[in-house]
Amino acid sequence: MIFPEECKYVGIATSQPLGEKVYFLSRWLIRETAEGPEVLAVRLADGNGLMREVKAGWVLATPDETVVWPEPVNFNDRSRLLRLARESGKRCTIFTSPDESRTFILDPEPGSLLTVHVYDIVPPRAHLVAVLEELEGVGLFGDLNITFEYHIRDIRDLEAEVYPCRAGGFDRTLDADRLEGTERVAGCLTARQFCAENYGEGIEIAEICPLTQVAEEPFIARCCRAEREGVGVWNKKFGGVVHWGASPHTVDQVLRDMLKEWREDEGSSRPR
Structure with missing residues (x-):
C-alpha cells in the first residue's frame, strides 16, 4: 500500500511550465492524460533549488486503475480515507481536500491501521464513543x-428494576428513588458501594461497567471511578481508561499515552 504521509509530497503534473522540473518535495505525481489521471513515482536529481529535474519516473497506477473521489475530504481523517479507498473498487483512489490539494491511496490494505477497541454503554449517550468520533472527524488522530x-x-437489555440515573430515561433510579433493599439494580462498583452504605447487602447488582466488558486489546474504555483513569491492564488486556465525562483533551491524551506504550513492544511484556 502507498498512502503519502502528507499531501506536500504529491505533485500535480497537469502542465509543465518548467519542462521536466518539479517541486523538490515531490515523491509522487498525479498527471492528467486523455484517458484520465494516472499516478507516478519520481526520483529527483540532487540540488538546492526549489525545482528539480526528474531523474527517473514510473507509473504506479494507470487511468483504468484509478478513480477520483467525487467529494472533498479531510486528509487528516486517514482511517476514513482508507475505508473510502477500499470502497472505490479501484487500485488507486485520488482524493481532493477542501483547499484543492491532492493525495491518493494505492492498493489499500485493511490491516495497515491499528485497531483500538472502544468500550462504552448506553443510555444515555455513549460519551467516549461520541468524543472519539468527533475528534476523528476533524482529523486529530491522523498521525x-x-x-x-x-x-x-x-x-x-439487563431488564433491571432500578438503573443508575434519570439521564438514561429510566423510571426508577438510584439518584431519585428510595429503594426497598431487595431490588435488582443495574450498576457498577460505585452503585454497589452506594447500595451497601444505604440499603445493606440485600440488593443484587447487575454489572454495567464498560471495563468489565473488555475482551480485546489495545483498548480505551469509560469508567466512573476517577482513580482508574490512565493506562494499565484490565481483564488481562492492555489499554486506557477515561473518566465518565472526560474532556476531549483528556481522551486524546490517554489514547496517545496508551498507544505510545503499546507500540513500544506491542504489549508483549505487559503484566497479566
Whole structure:
C-alpha cells in the first residue's frame, strides 16, 4: 500500500511550465492524460533549488486503475480515507481536500491501521464513543494510524428494576428513588458501594461497567471511578481508561499515552 504521509509530497503534473522540473518535495505525481489521471513515482536529481529535474519516473497506477473521489475530504481523517479507498473498487483512489490539494491511496490494505477497541454503554449517550468520533472527524488522530472498533453495550437489555440515573430515561433510579433493599439494580462498583452504605447487602447488582466488558486489546474504555483513569491492564488486556465525562483533551491524551506504550513492544511484556 502507498498512502503519502502528507499531501506536500504529491505533485500535480497537469502542465509543465518548467519542462521536466518539479517541486523538490515531490515523491509522487498525479498527471492528467486523455484517458484520465494516472499516478507516478519520481526520483529527483540532487540540488538546492526549489525545482528539480526528474531523474527517473514510473507509473504506479494507470487511468483504468484509478478513480477520483467525487467529494472533498479531510486528509487528516486517514482511517476514513482508507475505508473510502477500499470502497472505490479501484487500485488507486485520488482524493481532493477542501483547499484543492491532492493525495491518493494505492492498493489499500485493511490491516495497515491499528485497531483500538472502544468500550462504552448506553443510555444515555455513549460519551467516549461520541468524543472519539468527533475528534476523528476533524482529523486529530491522523498521525496515529489507527481505526476504532466500537463495543457499545445497551444496559436496557439487563431488564433491571432500578438503573443508575434519570439521564438514561429510566423510571426508577438510584439518584431519585428510595429503594426497598431487595431490588435488582443495574450498576457498577460505585452503585454497589452506594447500595451497601444505604440499603445493606440485600440488593443484587447487575454489572454495567464498560471495563468489565473488555475482551480485546489495545483498548480505551469509560469508567466512573476517577482513580482508574490512565493506562494499565484490565481483564488481562492492555489499554486506557477515561473518566465518565472526560474532556476531549483528556481522551486524546490517554489514547496517545496508551498507544505510545503499546507500540513500544506491542504489549508483549505487559503484566497479566
